[in-house]
Amino acid sequence: MALKAEDLRGKTPDELRDQLGQLKKEQFNLRFQAATNQLENTARMKTVRRDVARVKTILNQKAADAAKSTEETGA
Known part of the structure; x- marks a missing residue:
């Protein structure tokens, strides 16, 4: 089952x-x-690859938000 971005953001x-x-x-x-x-379920490879991308995207968004908030409080 694919991960949902909404769940990952939490x-x-x-x-x-x-x-x-x-x-x-x-x-x-x-x-x-x-x-x-x-390998029996080849579609699982695609799902996992996209889940990796989803997690990396959310991590980068959180890092950007943290950098932005520290920049605003510091300036």
């Missing part, structure tokens, strides 16, 4: 980094299974 950056690590491990395992012809 998580802390640390939780998002943990989620990203888990997704990267799953992506590696799926690639390995595909290479050895053991």
Whole structure:
């Protein structure tokens, strides 16, 4: 099941980094299974790849928001 951006926005950056690590491990395992012809659900590779992109996007948005808020309070 694909992750929803709305759910990801409610998580802390640390939780998002943990989620990203888990997704990267799953992506590696799926690639390995595909290479050895053991992968049954090939669509899962696409879903995981997009979930990784979603998590990275939310992390970058949170970092940009944090930088913007510190810039406003500092200036």
